Amino acid sequence: MLRTAPWVALLSAMPLLAALAPPAAWAPARWNGTNPQSLDLVSGTPINCLLVNSYSSEFVARAAARGIVLLAVLKPGADPADPARQAIRAGLQGIVLEGDFPTGTAARVRDTLADAHAIVVELTSRARMPLGGLDPIIGTYQGVWPGIQVLENGAAKAAPSGSPWIDTNTGFVRSVRAWSPAAVWLGYLPPAHTVVTGERYEAAIADAEMAGARWILALDDDFSARLERGDAAALKNWRGMAQVLRFFESHPEWRALRSYGKLAVIEDRDDALLSGGILDMIAAKHTPTRAIPGQRLTPDALQGATMAVDVDAESLTPEQREMLKNFARAGGTVLTAPPGWKGQSALQPGQITLDKAELDRLNDIWHDVQTMTGRKNLGARLFNVSSMLSNVLGTDDGKQVVVELVNYSAYPIENVTVQVLGTFKHAQLITPEGIQKDLEVYVPDEGGTGVDIERVSACAAVRLD
Amino acid sequence: MTRREWIALISAAPLLKAAPGPDGAAEGAPAAPVAIARCASYDQDMTAPLAAMFDQLGGLDRMVRGKTVTIKLNMTGSPALRVDGRPPGVTHYVHPKLVGATAHLLGRAGARRIRFVESAWATSGPLEEYLLDSGWNVRQLLAAAPGVEFENTNALGKAKKYARFPVPGGGYVFPAYDLNHAYQDTDVFVSMAKLKNHGTCGVTLSMKNCFGMLPASIYGDDAGVDEPNESPTAGRSKIMHAGRRQPSRSAPAELDPSSSRAPGYRVPHIVADLVKSRPLDLEIVDGIESIAGGEGPWIQGVRRVQPGVLLAGLNPVSTDAVAAAVMGYNPRAVRGAAPFRNCENTLLLAERHGVGSADLRRIDVRGVPIAGALYRYDT
Numbered sequence: 001m002l003r004t005a006p007w008v009a010l011l012s013a014m015p016l017l018a019a020l021a022p023p024a025a026w027a028p029a030r031w032n033g034t035n036p037q038s039l040d041l042v043s044g045t046p047i048n049c050l051l052v053n054s055y056s057s058e059f060v061a062r063a064a065a066r067g068i069v070l071l072a073v074l075k076p077g078a079d080p081a082d083p084a085r086q087a088i089r090a091g092l093q094g095i096v097l098e099g100d101f102p103t104g105t106a107a108r109v110r111d112t113l114a115d116a117h118a119i120v121v122e123l124t125s126r127a128r129m130p131l132g133g134l135d136p137i138i139g140t141y142q143g144v145w146p147g148i149q150v151l152e153n154g155a156a157k158a159a160p161s162g163s164p165w166i167d168t169n170t171g172f173v174r175s176v177r178a179w180s181p182a183a184v185w186l187g188y189l190p191p192a193h194t195v196v197t198g199e200r201y202e203a204a205i206a207d208a209e210m211a212g213a214r215w216i217l218a219l220d221d222d223f224s225a226r227l228e229r230g231d232a233a234a235l236k237n238w239r240g241m242a243q244v245l246r247f248f249e250s251h252p253e254w255r256a257l258r259s260y261g262k263l264a265v266i267e268d269r270d271d272a273l274l275s276g277g278i279l280d281m282i283a284a285k286h287t288p289t290r291a292i293p294g295q296r297l298t299p300d301a302l303q304g305a306t307m308a309v310d311v312d313a314e315s316l317t318p319e320q321r322e323m324l325k326n327f328a329r330a331g332g333t334v335l336t337a338p339p340g341w342k343g344q345s346a347l348q349p350g351q352i353t354l355d356k357a358e359l360d361r362l363n364d365i366w367h368d369v370q371t372m373t374g375r376k377n378l379g380a381r382l383f384n385v386s387s388m389l390s391n392v393l394g395t396d397d398g399k400q401v402v403v404e405l406v407n408y409s410a411y412p413i414e415n416v417t418v419q420v421l422g423t424f425k426h427a428q429l430i431t432p433e434g435i436q437k438d439l440e441v442y443v444p445d446e447g448g449t450g451v452d453i454e455r456v457s458a459c460a461a462v463r464l465d
Numbered sequence: 466m467t468r469r470e471w472i473a474l475i476s477a478a479p480l481l482k483a484a485p486g487p488d489g490a491a492e493g494a495p496a497a498p499v500a501i502a503r504c505a506s507y508d509q510d511m512t513a514p515l516a517a518m519f520d521q522l523g524g525l526d527r528m529v530r531g532k533t534v535t536i537k538l539n540m541t542g543s544p545a546l547r548v549d550g551r552p553p554g555v556t557h558y559v560h561p562k563l564v565g566a567t568a569h570l571l572g573r574a575g576a577r578r579i580r581f582v583e584s585a586w587a588t589s590g591p592l593e594e595y596l597l598d599s600g601w602n603v604r605q606l607l608a609a610a611p612g613v614e615f616e617n618t619n620a621l622g623k624a625k626k627y628a629r630f631p632v633p634g635g636g637y638v639f640p641a642y643d644l645n646h647a648y649q650d651t652d653v654f655v656s657m658a659k660l661k662n663h664g665t666c667g668v669t670l671s672m673k674n675c676f677g678m679l680p681a682s683i684y685g686d687d688a689g690v691d692e693p694n695e696s697p698t699a700g701r702s703k704i705m706h707a708g709r710r711q712p713s714r715s716a717p718a719e720l721d722p723s724s725s726r727a728p729g730y731r732v733p734h735i736v737a738d739l740v741k742s743r744p745l746d747l748e749i750v751d752g753i754e755s756i757a758g759g760e761g762p763w764i765q766g767v768r769r770v771q772p773g774v775l776l777a778g779l780n781p782v783s784t785d786a787v788a789a790a791v792m793g794y795n796p797r798a799v800r801g802a803a804p805f806r807n808c809e810n811t812l813l814l815a816e817r818h819g820v821g822s823a824d825l826r827r828i829d830v831r832g833v834p835i836a837g838a839l840y841r842y843d844t
Binding site for chain 1: 543544545546550551552590593594597598599600601
């Protein structure tokens, strides 16, 4: 019942959950320890859902009083049904099955908890994510730790574009969101044996949020300990993280916007589940892109696009191939990967990035894409953004565009230029620091609308009307 | 060498242990005055020290009034690559505020057209976009003076054909070089360089900056074999640094393909050829903030430095000699001595070409003396 019933009906049937935010609005964090006072840290932040490994009755009561959703995390090993029932009896609102459980486990746990109307969130490997299902939240425990990739000699690794390569989950999230309307949670942990700075945490939050997902905020042990004892530097970093989270969570309308890109990338499920693939390569060039699952290729999906990259032509049906031909006949440009370019080996368990051979093969496609896109404005062109990634979104009528920017470097970036397709009269800069500033709009030499941004710290957005 | 020893050295220039002038060229090559000014940071007004230096050199008006002035900027390497994440203008590029101040002064002095040029790394797209990618405010630069324009000289650009620059008297490596028209269609040619070390040439100053005039369409790694490739996407290491292939056949071929292929030999010789074939009228060297240990973030071990100086001169060899001295080097040092440990001394090669004198004894330094501006790049 839980998997098929609309959430509105569920919430109205459940007094406690009804008082809480709907699952799509849950901003999750992993929470260690059961000290009720630790919940004070969450006050004033958008975090409204805690994933806990243990709990006490006082902790549960205090969380409920603050309107915080508690989810018990269960891992593969013992049968999760009993601990799930115990958690719900203790007053938690649901459970998180984290890991790759035997097939059918989640459904069985849901049945077990059906009477309690508890929510069950699955954090699986990427390969096992239930894309296309009806769960309100889907998630994975896998992810790359976002940031500029640094080589052993301390230098930044260069991307094919000549820019520093930025590890990101945004391409993966875009693909998943193209499959499913569910809220997407990323449950990866900070890297072990590494000093993680506040800026890196902010980048991890923003990396997920910019693409419309949520990172399940997880602090490393050192940071957690310092935070718990009230260390001033840790508290400052915590406030910075909350500020970035609030920045995105206070604009839920951005999640409903669609890509403003004129470039469509059609890929199959295996490609969609990887990081560092064609979507991330194109994102490194700040070309706005719409991801289209091959299985969902329709004329509607291509509406408004002027270019399409068909990453895996062999997976398309004859009808879909005809669709692309029609797209080309109507003036669109189609780049089709050569037959057999993809590796013969299937995605390995645990694999979330391309291996070297696949990267080398993908580079050929990438060069073709670069040649095809060139200096064309396929929605927006951005300048001085080599340490950033961006997302360009628009309303269906094209009257409003939002350009989100995330800076993955430890330094603020000055003098960023954004040139958006279309004519807009007003532009406003919005930042996590609370700045809401009108920007001068101008017409660049090649048309469209241009704005200059003086400075971007962790992230920023420009809204054009 | 201790600081005291160096100050003594530059205060008593005749005692300098200089390389002898090859073929007596050092004595015959022209020397010109060089001005030095202090400028602690890019937050300071740069117009005043620049104007003072130009006045010390005889004034800009007589040089630029009613004329087209072309300024070769130093923006080496991809703008995406940064030192410590800092804007390239405070590390390895010339700073946009210095560019703006120069444009303003040129405009005030009556320049008819002020054309900023650079061979943008790995692209033939508009220079304006390269500037934007570097974090420069193009609209502010355009507003700095009437007649400001930009051209990317990495390919043919706005012209229909390349301009050929023969090296008078014959070149070291090539007899002539094919360049973008902007280097020909100008009355005044200016090199605006950064005060830096260079991985191949020891130092990169106003002359080495001119290596960037070479269009990658002809001299780049993916240059066309017969004709220029008007969409270059690479640097110039194969042809110009290592001599592993020849430039496009549309341009003159090397004089002696059996000559040394060592970059430390080739690049200094090519630079000397270039400044001989396309003479410079004015040099401006940005030493306010820079890097030491190399020319860009791709060189391991570069570090940020803040010498707080500006230099300007009317002869590139003289200007670079004074600039090298400000960096703590003997401008007449021979191969094997700092900073020319693995390369020829470009200054001496240009001197031998008769471009100018690297002899500090013959150069009139105006404004701040070398000893007062000294900032040792080798620590």
